[in-house]
Amino acid sequence: MTQTTTPPGTPVIELRNVSKTFGEVRSLSGVDFAVYPGEIVGLLGDNGAGKSTLVKTVMGFHAPDPGGEIWFNGERIDDWSVARARDLGIETIYQERALCEKQPIWRNMFMGREPRTKWGLLDVARMRSESARLMSDHMGFTSAAVHPDNVVATMSGGEKQGVAITRALYFDANLVILDEPTVGLSLTETKKTLDFVSGIKTAGKSAIFIDHNIFHVYPVVDRLYVLDRGKVAGIYQKSEISMDDLIERLYHVARTGSLN
Known part of the structure; x- marks a missing residue:
């Protein structure tokens, strides 16, 4: 060896x-x-x-x-x-990407770990804004056409992998x-x-x-x-x-x- x-x-x-x-x-x-x-x-x-x-x-x-x-x-x-x-x-990103294709990017980014407001409701505004920041700063998406509300199914394979990788890093993998x-x-x-x-x-x-x-x-x-x-x-x-x-x-x- x-x-x-x-x-x-x-x-x-x-x-x-x-x-x-x-x-x-x-x-x-x-x-x-x-x-x-x-x-x-x-x-x-x-x-x-x-x-x-x-x-x-x-x-x-x-x-x-x-x-x-x-x-x-x-x-x-x-x-x-x-x-x-x-x-x-330790986070794993599988070849099938483990994303919900019919859900928007922001839903996928925080799935299972959604932040909540002080009243216990989902903090949708925070998830959308954080997803927009991550998409720009970490995934390199600068076009106005790419938005946190975009459904994952409309993204390319490489972009989907980017969502999965960025999600793992955001949660301190x-x-x-x-x-x-x-x-x-x-x-x-x-x-x-x-x-x-x-x-x-x-x-x-x-x-x-x-x-x-x-x-x-x-x-x-x-x-x-x-x-x-x-x-x-x-x-x-x-x-x-x-x-x-x-x-x-x-x-x-x-x-x-x-x-x-």
């Missing part, structure tokens, strides 16, 4: 010696994985490599097998669960998990989505970017993990490896299951 230079500081999330077994199938085997503050980490691997199991472990859906540990900001967490991960600021966010998007929409992903780093937050398309992952990440058959086959600092070299190593892993 090729090991990259370790970033300084304490990881936001760290998995130590994590394995996960389902019946007789071992989906993860002794995985060490970490994401540092302000870092975007790419997660690559063929189907069946263990990417989904690893990410679902980070999200709290799966508890590690005995012997595995999960650490958050330097503290070992024993009661790991979806609720615990959410409380600690420490770690954003992006599950194949460019699937089904056009070239223009993909570029817009990748710009939004870069904005996560600009905001000082961290992200895990899972995708099959290395041409989408490579430009926006700082480090890359390559998984193969439940194990970490390689870790690379982007500055230490070119895209062409990385592609060759991925081909080699797919053929042999090893980087040696």
Whole structure:
């Protein structure tokens, strides 16, 4: 396995010696994985490599097998669960985007976390004004034609991803998990989505970017993990490896299951 230079500081999330077994199938085997503050980490691997199991472990859906540990900001967490991960600021943006297409942008931005007035009513004016500010400051929408009352279904795929990412950052996500966010998007929409992903780093937050398309992952990440058959086959600092070299190593892993 090729090991990259370790970033300084304490990881936001760290998995130590994590394995996960389902019946007789071992989906993860002794995985060490970490994401540092302000870092975007790419997660690559063929189907069946263990990417989904690893990410679902980070999200709290799966508890590690005995012997595995999960650490958050330097503290070992024993009661790991979806609720615990959410409380600690881990937000997931799925490829289907998890937006209500028939609702306006402002509804989607605050869904499930709506502010209320002192009388206990929904503070619609605040949600609309905050959505307008977020759309301008974080999503780059300056046209008067794009308004918080626009229905999400009228937006492009890239713009929808922007709503989901901006929503996560607004609610102080420490770690954003992006599950194949460019699937089904056009070239223009993909570029817009990748710009939004870069904005996560600009905001000082961290992200895990899972995708099959290395041409989408490579430009926006700082480090890359390559998984193969439940194990970490390689870790690379982007500055230490070119895209062409990385592609060759991925081909080699797919053929042999090893980087040696």
